[in-house]
Amino acid sequence: MQQFFHHLFHILLLLVFLIGILSLKKSSIFFKLIFFQVVYTCLTTVVAILYKKYQIDHGMVVNNMWLGNINLFIELSIIFYAFRIYLKESWIKKSVTIAYLIFVSVYALTGWQQGFWVILNYADLTSCFLMTLILVYAYFIVSQEKNISIWKSPEKLAIMGMLIYFAGSIPFIAMWDYLITNSPKVLALLYVGINYTIAYIRYIFVGIAFWLIYKNAKKQIISS
Amino acid sequence: MTAIILAIVTATLMILLLIVGIAFSFSLVKRQKEKQIMELTETKLNFEKEIRQVETEVSEQVMSHVASELHDNIGQMLTAMHIQIENQTLDHPETEESYVPIKKYLTNVTQQIRLLSKSLNNDFIEQKGLVGAIEIEADRLNALNRFHVTVTKKMEDFDLQKDQELMIFRIFQEISQNALKHARAKNLFVNILGNSVNFELEIKDDGVGFDTEEIRAKSDGSGLTNIVKRASLAGLDCEFKTKKGEGTSYKFTKKPIMPSKKK
Numbered sequence: 001m002q003q004f005f006h007h008l009f010h011i012l013l014l015l016v017f018l019i020g021i022l023s024l025k026k027s028s029i030f031f032k033l034i035f036f037q038v039v040y041t042c043l044t045t046v047v048a049i050l051y052k053k054y055q056i057d058h059g060m061v062v063n064n065m066w067l068g069n070i071n072l073f074i075e076l077s078i079i080f081y082a083f084r085i086y087l088k089e090s091w092i093k094k095s096v097t098i099a100y101l102i103f104v105s106v107y108a109l110t111g112w113q114q115g116f117w118v119i120l121n122y123a124d125l126t127s128c129f130l131m132t133l134i135l136v137y138a139y140f141i142v143s144q145e146k147n148i149s150i151w152k153s154p155e156k157l158a159i160m161g162m163l164i165y166f167a168g169s170i171p172f173i174a175m176w177d178y179l180i181t182n183s184p185k186v187l188a189l190l191y192v193g194i195n196y197t198i199a200y201i202r203y204i205f206v207g208i209a210f211w212l213i214y215k216n217a218k219k220q221i222i223s224s
Numbered sequence: 225m226t227a228i229i230l231a232i233v234t235a236t237l238m239i240l241l242l243i244v245g246i247a248f249s250f251s252l253v254k255r256q257k258e259k260q261i262m263e264l265t266e267t268k269l270n271f272e273k274e275i276r277q278v279e280t281e282v283s284e285q286v287m288s289h290v291a292s293e294l295h296d297n298i299g300q301m302l303t304a305m306h307i308q309i310e311n312q313t314l315d316h317p318e319t320e321e322s323y324v325p326i327k328k329y330l331t332n333v334t335q336q337i338r339l340l341s342k343s344l345n346n347d348f349i350e351q352k353g354l355v356g357a358i359e360i361e362a363d364r365l366n367a368l369n370r371f372h373v374t375v376t377k378k379m380e381d382f383d384l385q386k387d388q389e390l391m392i393f394r395i396f397q398e399i400s401q402n403a404l405k406h407a408r409a410k411n412l413f414v415n416i417l418g419n420s421v422n423f424e425l426e427i428k429d430d431g432v433g434f435d436t437e438e439i440r441a442k443s444d445g446s447g448l449t450n451i452v453k454r455a456s457l458a459g460l461d462c463e464f465k466t467k468k469g470e471g472t473s474y475k476f477t478k479k480p481i482m483p484s485k486k487k
Binding site: 193 | 231233236247254
């Protein structure tokens with residue numbers, strides 16, 4: 001069952017990547033960065049699969065946590081930077097930078113304390129909180145600028161997708177430490193049930209956003 | 225463990241619901257804001273319209289007053305002058321010849337004053353109707369021998385309110401004055417097209433034309449602004465074309481009322 005959700009996520013990621021390529025030319029810097037994050041996640045996923053296979057083939061204990069930690073840092077760095085560019089007011093740009101510095105500090109501290117072979121869930125939790133705040137503000141800004149349906153606005157869709165993912169991850173990540181010690185089976189169950197579901201929603205929304213950019217660009221070409 | 229699973233799932237669902245709520249309230253705020261802006265714009269427009277109407281009413285009153293002054297006072301004085309001259313010629317028939325040119329000018333002036341007084345009075349427009357008033361004004365202008373006004377019409381009964389007719393007539397007066405004073409036109413062509421649904425008034429002159437931007441930049445662009453604002457008050461679309469040395473043409477159209485789809 002877990003394998004099915006895993007593969008479904010890979011297919012979805014690949015689809016979003018392909019649609020992202022189509023829309024890339026007409027995308028703003030913000031969406032180019034979001035696409036870059038998708039590409040990076042795709043690459044990390046491929047590396048994770050290959051590394052897992054290598055570990056199994058060589059009779060090693062499977063542990064991809066360090067890869068997940070690197071992914072967390074780079075993925076969040078890209079997203080923070082994307083929103084630093086997307087949000088125009090200087091005070092919010094400064095706030096995004098401060099939020100990023102908080103995340104980096106927590107990441108470095110927990111990494112130094114726990115090591116990089118276990119998941120840095122405090123850094124993950126901090127990033128989820130901070131990203132939720134930034135995304136709520138970004139959604140407020142975009143909804144005040146454009147009074148169009150979410151299904152017609154690439155910005156609204158991408159922000160909402162990420163908001164659902166980061167805000168929805170908070171309870172699950174908050175309980176990570178407890179569950180990994182007391183009930184890894186429940187953790188696996190919740191990982192599939194919650195994390196995959198909100199990740200699907202996130203990438204479906206981002207994929208639709210890329211598709212809308214591509215479709216709108218095509219429309220413009222036809223009408224001109 | 226089930227309790228923990230339930231707690232995590234519930235917390236996640238609550239957060240997701242909260243997000244939906246937040247998104248919904250944001251769009252509600254935006255709608256409210258837009259509604260307020262629309263209401264404010266509408267109020268401003270109505271206020272501006274009311275001011276314009278008051279201005280028009282005041283200027284109509286002033287014009288009516290000038291018209292009655294012209295008719296009652298100056299007209300009476302001219303009549304008195306006429307009688308005086310008649311008396312003089314009766315008393316001294318040998319001077320009759322020398323009074324002929326004066327009598328001719330006096331008749332012309334009296335006629336001009338009478339026509340001018342009529343065209344300034346809005347009751348006259350109500351009596352004669354828009355087309356009749358335009359034709360009489362055209363005759364008055366032609367009598368000045370400064371330029372020639374040609375009125376052509378192709379119409380059935382058109383549906384215009386009295387206020388609209390008055391406004392259109394004042395627009396015509398403003399344009400003809402501009403053509404006479406500023407454009408140095410030799411000809412003014414007035415074309416009226418109308419039926420129960422549409423109304424179109426086209427006025428063209430063969431004068432010197434003007435640079436729209438230049439006129440708008442100067443403070444004396446008020447004549448043009450007046451024309452556009454009066455047209456908007458009369459519920460007409462105003463379109464004008466001009467170029468230096470190529471005359472000016474104005475086209476005023478009443479938008480046809482679209483038939484309602486509701487049965």
